[in-house]
Amino acid sequence: MKPFRILMSSAFMLTSLLSASFSAHSAIAPDRTRVIFNGEEKSVTIALKNSNPSLPYLAQVWIDNDKLEKDTTYFIAQPPLQRIEPNSEGQIRIQPLPGAVKLPQDRESLFYFNVREIPPKPEKSNTLQLALQTRIKFFYRPAAVTKLVDKLHPxxxxxxxxxxxxxxxxxxxxxxxxxxxxxxxxxxxxxxxxxxxxxxxxxxxxxxxxxxxxxxxxxxxxxxxxxxxxxxxxxxxxxxxxxxxxxxxxxxxxxxx
CATH class of the missing domain: 2.60.40.10 (Immunoglobulins)
Known part of the structure; x- marks a missing residue:
């Protein structure tokens, strides 16, 4: 499934928009389209790839709950902000917080993992920049539920x-x-x-x-x-x-x- 992408832009005046050059291309992307966090695991590592051949980007990450609200109760993604060099990878580690033990243990819980790329400051003036955000589903699968997974009979x-x-x-x-x-x-x-x-x-x-x-x-x-x-x-x-x-x-x- 393709990641859900949201375009975010800084405030600008309409007169600037009319004269601005426009370019939008996603540089930072995770190495998967969903996260499965099994209950017996201590952490999950996600690779972030900067596909831009010449520019470094900042990558900002966080976790949302199933209502798409930022949530810091159950899991944390670290580091929350990092610089990734051109054609290079960064790593994100998702770890459970103490509140994770309060999640239901007889069924999955749904969260969302978010990555927002922050481009470097443009050299040219009157250039409109967009910060592209990728959101993918993040399923917490308790240990008791993980044992029920049957690859031959989904x-x-x-x-x-x-x-x-x-x-x-x-x-x-x-x-x-x-x-x-x-x-x-x-x-x-x-x-x-x-x-x-x-x-x-x-x-x-x-x-x-x-x-x-x-x-x-x-x-x-x-x-x-x-x-x-x-x-x-x-x-x-x-x-x-x-x-x-x-x-x-x-x-x-x-x-x-």
Whole structure:
């Protein structure tokens, strides 16, 4: 999954903007698209790459909670600010704080890891600079939940769909988060009304689509721990739909050819 990027700029006057030269290119990027912090680990290290061939950048990092508010209760990312030379890497270490023991131990918790790049002062005047920010999902996975991970049979196979009136309800009976990027009748197209969702552990929610738009073999795309997109093919009996593991594997093989 591509990182979510927010453009941040310093205050400027409209007259300056009209005459300014404009250039925006992300230089600092993390080495992954999500962070998985297993409960038995003491820390997680993330590499930040400065892809600019000639300019050093400052990299500012912090952790947000699931409401996108800066949070210093459970985890800390260090150093909070560092200089990274051209075509070089810096490292960030995420460590738990004492408050982390208060997090639920029977299910995952969601946070966000943020990186904001700060470019060097421009040599030319009337140059508008943008500080690009990358935000990626950060899942805390307690030790008891980590033990439930089965690489051969991913927990996403336990998802179910049900038709209730003209709504489609998705049920996640697992202690894991599930990121769903697409729901439709074939792998490459979503039905109208569907928006990407981050499905909480043990959630039972409407998908925001009409049940009349789904066939008896709906196809869902989810994002795995490594940012890869995986397919689930459901088979419906009446109003209830379960994942068909064999059809899901066949659909993935076909899609990867």
């Amino acid at each position: 927990w996403q196979l336990q998802l179910t769909l049900s038709r209730q009136n003209d709504e489609v309800i998705i049920d996640n009976p697992t202690p894991f988060y599930v990121v769903v990027s697409r729901v439709g009748n074939r792998p490459d197209v979503s039905v109208s009304g569907f928006k990407n969702i981050v499905l909480e552990p043990r959630a039972h929610i409407p998908l925001g689509i009409k049940s009349s738009e789904l066939s008896n073999t709906p196809v869902m795309t989810y994002v795995d721990d490594f940012g890869g997109r995986r397919l689930l093919v459901f088979t419906c009996s009446g109003n209830n739909c379960k994942v068909d593991e064999d059809k899901s594997h066949d659909a993935e093989k076909k899609a990867n050819k």
